[in-house]
Amino acid sequence: MLQPIHTNAMLYSVETENLSYRFPRGVGSSVLPFPPSASAPQILHNVNLRVPEGSIYGFLGQNGAGKTTTLRLILGLLTKQQGIIRVLGKSFEENRIAGLREIGSLIESPSLYSHLTASENLTIYQKIHGVPKGRIAEVLDLVGLARTGTKKAAEFSLGMKQRLGLAIALLHKPSLLILDEPTNGLDPNGIIEMRELLKQLQREQGITILISSHLLSEIEKLVTHVGIIHGGKLLFQGTLEELLQKREKSSQIILETSDARRTMSVLEQFHITGRVESSSVILPFLERETIANIARELVREDISLYGIRAQNDDLETIFMNLVKD
Amino acid sequence: MRFLTLFYSEYLKTRRSTAIWLIIAGSLFTPSIIFAARMYRQKVIAPMYLSPNFWQTAWNQAWEATAFFVLPMGIIMATGLITQLEWRNNAWKQLHTTPQRLTTIFFTKFFVIAFLLLQFFLLFNCCLYGLAVLPALLLPHVAFPPAPYPFAQFLQGNINFFLDCLPIVGLQYALSLHFRNFLVPLGIGFLLWILSIGILSWEHSYTLPYIYCAFEQVRNTSRALKLTSPIDIHLLSVAYFLVFLSIGYVVYVNKPEKG
Numbered sequence: 001m002l003q004p005i006h007t008n009a010m011l012y013s014v015e016t017e018n019l020s021y022r023f024p025r026g027v028g029s030s031v032l033p034f035p036p037s038a039s040a041p042q043i044l045h046n047v048n049l050r051v052p053e054g055s056i057y058g059f060l061g062q063n064g065a066g067k068t069t070t071l072r073l074i075l076g077l078l079t080k081q082q083g084i085i086r087v088l089g090k091s092f093e094e095n096r097i098a099g100l101r102e103i104g105s106l107i108e109s110p111s112l113y114s115h116l117t118a119s120e121n122l123t124i125y126q127k128i129h130g131v132p133k134g135r136i137a138e139v140l141d142l143v144g145l146a147r148t149g150t151k152k153a154a155e156f157s158l159g160m161k162q163r164l165g166l167a168i169a170l171l172h173k174p175s176l177l178i179l180d181e182p183t184n185g186l187d188p189n190g191i192i193e194m195r196e197l198l199k200q201l202q203r204e205q206g207i208t209i210l211i212s213s214h215l216l217s218e219i220e221k222l223v224t225h226v227g228i229i230h231g232g233k234l235l236f237q238g239t240l241e242e243l244l245q246k247r248e249k250s251s252q253i254i255l256e257t258s259d260a261r262r263t264m265s266v267l268e269q270f271h272i273t274g275r276v277e278s279s280s281v282i283l284p285f286l287e288r289e290t291i292a293n294i295a296r297e298l299v300r301e302d303i304s305l306y307g308i309r310a311q312n313d314d315l316e317t318i319f320m321n322l323v324k325d
Numbered sequence: 326m327r328f329l330t331l332f333y334s335e336y337l338k339t340r341r342s343t344a345i346w347l348i349i350a351g352s353l354f355t356p357s358i359i360f361a362a363r364m365y366r367q368k369v370i371a372p373m374y375l376s377p378n379f380w381q382t383a384w385n386q387a388w389e390a391t392a393f394f395v396l397p398m399g400i401i402m403a404t405g406l407i408t409q410l411e412w413r414n415n416a417w418k419q420l421h422t423t424p425q426r427l428t429t430i431f432f433t434k435f436f437v438i439a440f441l442l443l444q445f446f447l448l449f450n451c452c453l454y455g456l457a458v459l460p461a462l463l464l465p466h467v468a469f470p471p472a473p474y475p476f477a478q479f480l481q482g483n484i485n486f487f488l489d490c491l492p493i494v495g496l497q498y499a500l501s502l503h504f505r506n507f508l509v510p511l512g513i514g515f516l517l518w519i520l521s522i523g524i525l526s527w528e529h530s531y532t533l534p535y536i537y538c539a540f541e542q543v544r545n546t547s548r549a550l551k552l553t554s555p556i557d558i559h560l561l562s563v564a565y566f567l568v569f570l571s572i573g574y575v576v577y578v579n580k581p582e583k584g
Contacts, residue, residue, distance in 0.1 A: 024581050075422045079581040100424040111419035113410060115341050127334035128423045168419065 011053035012086070013176045013208040014074060019047040019083035021069055021232075036081065043069050044232045046083070051176075051210050051225070056202050058223035058240075059212040066232040067212040068108065071180050074210075075105055088176065101129075104174035106182055110165025114154035118145050118164050121153055122171060129172035139167040143197065159190040166194075170201070177201070179211045183218060195222050252311045253283040253291060258304035266297050328433070331425060335433040336440065344406040348441050351399040352448035355390045359383070360456035370460060371467050379470040383457045384479060385546050388486070391449065392542035393522065396490055397535060399445065401514035404497040405507050407438050412505050417584030427578045435498060435570070442494065446483050482545075488559045489537035491566035493518075496534065499573025503580075526550055531558055534565040 021044040022036040044066050051057040061067045072078045074085055076096055085092040087099040112121055122136045140146045143163040148156070153164065162182060169177060179198075183191045199222060201207050213219045226243045228236040236243060257263045260276045267274050267283070270290065274283045286294075291308060298305050339345050363370050373379065411417045420430060454474070461469045493514070500510035514535075521536035525543065530536055531554035544552050554561070 072418075075418075077418055077421055077583045097424045097426065100422055103422065105419075105422045107418050107422075109415055111414060111416035113338055113414050113416065116338070120337065120340065124334045124337050125423065127330050127337070128425060130330070 010050070012050050013053045013055075013088055014049060014051040014057075014178075014210060015084075015086040016047055016049040016070070016074070017084040017086075019049070019070065019073060019080075019085065020044050021066075021073060021078065021081055042232060044073075047229070047232070047234045048237075049074075049227055049234065050237065051208060053208055054202070054206055055225045056198065056209045056211065056223045057225045057227065058216075058219040059210060059227050059229065060214070060216055060219070061212070061229035062214055065214075065229045067214075067229055068180055069232075070229065071105075071107060071178055071210070071212060075103065075107065075178060076100070077107070101172070102175045103178060104169030104172065104176070105178040105180075106162075106165045106169045107178070107180045109184075110161045110168070112153040112156075112161055112164055112168075115152060117150055117152060118148045118156075118167070121164060122167060125168050125171050131172050135171060135173075139170050142170065143167045144193075158185045159187065162186060162190070162194070166197070173205070175207060177207050177209045177211075179209065181212055181214070183213070191218065195219075198222060249285055251285045253286055254307075254309050254311055255281040255283065255294070255298075255305070256307040257281065257298060258306070262301065262303055263298060266294065266301055266303070269297065270294060328429065331429055332433045332436055332440075335437045338410050339407070339437065339441065342406065342410060344403045344410075344441060347399060347403050347406065348445045349448065351395050351403075352445050353452050354395050355387050356449070356452040356456040358390075359386050360459060363460045364463075367460065367464055367467070374461055374467050374470050376470075377472050379472045380457075380475055380479075383453065384482065387449075387453045388482075388542055389546070392486065392538040396445075396486070396538050397493055397518045398515075400442070400490055400493045401497050401511060401518065403441060404438055404494060405501045405510050405514075407434065407441070408498070408501040409507050411584075412507070415584075419584075421583040427583075428574075431502075431574055431577050434502075438494060438498060442487070442490070446487060450479070450483065485541055485559060486538055489541050489562050492534035492537065492562055492569060495566040495569030495573065499569055499576065502573055502577050525552070531556070531561065534562075534569070537562045 020042065022040040022042050024036045024040065047066070047070055049059075049070065059067050059070070069078065073080055074087065074092070076092065080093065087095075088102055090099065092099045113124070116124075118140060119136055122139065123133075126133060126136055137146065140148075143166055145160060145163055145167065148160070153161065156164065162185070166179075166182065169179070177198075183194050186194060198209055198211070202209055211219060211223070220240065223240055225239055226236065227234055228243075236246065255263060255274075256279070260279055260281050263281045264274060264276065267281070270293070272283060272286070272290075272294075274281045276282075295305055295308060373382070376382065411420060421427075458469060461467045496517075497510055497514050500513055501507075504510055517533075517535045521530070521533045522539060524530050524533070525536065525539055530552070531540060537558050540552055540554070540558055543550055
């Protein structure tokens with residue numbers, strides 16, 4: 001069994017060093033791993049991902065940011081071109097089979113044999129992993145599919161398919177779970193159920209979970225660590241607390257008043273630079289006391305104040321601020 | 326032992342699949358038509374059942390359409406359907422993240438196809454025998470064939486046909502592992518098969534990899550068309566198969582995207 005790596009007093013279940021990737025293009029590139037041409041679009045730029053052992057690591061990024069490519073490289077589904085990938089402390093390239101024994105994965109849509117039942121689907125993987133047959137009932141029970149009987153996977157709802165995909169990933173009791181947008185297509189109830197299940201797994205079995213998403217709001221109640229990728233570059237990596245602090249600093253205050261031009265004049269008194277956007281005044285992040293002082297001054301100037309709100313849950317804004325940084 | 330378990334895990338995927346139904350339908354096809362024809366002409370078939378060549382005739386009749394048409398087409402479709410279980414269900418990515426060597430995945434899947442082919446041969450022979458004797462059991466005026474069943478000769482015949490169809494299995498497997506679209510290997514397979522049948526009488530037709538089943542059947546039965554080959558066609562067939570399987574393996578293992 002592979003042991004997690006110990007680097008700088010931190011144990012990492014997954015670690016990448018300068019992971020870069022270009023889409024292979026040209027004649028024969030889909031057949032054999034010819035090196036990509038220099039003109040091929042670069043998908044990943046020196047990504048240094050570090051997933052601490054026992055963490056729930058949220059890998060965030062917009063569609064096309066490079067999340068799935070990174071995860072597929074970690075799992076060996078794409079041929080690595082540049083960089084180093086370590087899974088549980090060992091080079092994945094040199095220890096592919098041992099690494100995969102410790103990983104459970106669900107990449108994009110679940111891979112289910114639609115003509116087979118849930119139990120039959122799991123039997124295929126039970127044989128491959130060589131786990132006891134009783135484990136099938138255990139994982140079906142865990143994901144709430146114990147009573148699907150002879151129903152074929154083709155007849156399952158999207159939520160049931162996602163849960164069966166998760167059951168396949170959990171069948172061999174992996175120490176690392178890699179999930180690529182597992183809540184895609186799930187209804188709000190399904191998202192909450194999935195979140196609770198993952199929390200339970202991490203809490204009770206100590207599994208490290210690497211989960212990708214394009215919605216910060218969806219995973220902020222789940223993750224302990226966050227990595228943000230944009231345009232193939234890892235822009236942020238750290239604990240959730242560190243991200244929230246960063247988000248607070250990058251958040252904006254929106255003032256809705258009866259007169260935006262006069263509001264701007266009031267703000268000048270506080271040496272604050274704002275901008276007017278469709279009758280609202282947008283300000284950078286401010287201390288609570290400063291906001292209160294501005295509100296008092298606006299009232300004193302006889303400007304009607306309709307609303308003050310903070311805008312800080314927009315991942316796009318965080319991305320943009322991180323890019324600007 | 327481990328390989329057998331992994332083979333079984335692959336074989337489980339064929340349960341209730343179209344490929345299994347294709348094997349059953351394909352093995353029943355020609356013997357059923359012959360049975361139906363005999364029942365239709367039941368008044369005149371009694372002498373045929375008393376002939377010392379009864380089994381040889383039954384064998385030749387059953388293999389005529391099978392060697393030319395049912396077996397090559399069946400292999401082209403069944404091989405594609407087996408790999409489509411992964412393509413259609415988007416399951417390559419899950420299979421390739423299981424702790425198995427790519428070599429193991431390649432060969433377990435190939436052996437499933439070979440096993441299905443063996444099932445076809447077994448079922449086809451059972452149907453050939455069963456449906457040949459059934460008129461004798463159903464019709465009072467038709468006697469049970471007194472001629473001994475030439476088991477050793479038919480076994481050799483089956484082995485020959487099995488070897489002759491291997492190049493089709495090899496190339497179709499390589500193609501269907503590579504192309505996601507089911508129609509690509511299907512189209513290439515059909516084109517090669519039609520080409521083979523079209524130029525069967527050509528003096529160098531033995532060089533075509535999809536021709537050997539038809540070649541063997543014509544060589545065994547046709548008096549009008551004499552087909553010869555300077556090299557043993559079964560050897561040629563195995564050589565083609567090994568080349569196609571090797572190419573398929575190299576392309577599969579080195580594929581930059583694995584699902």
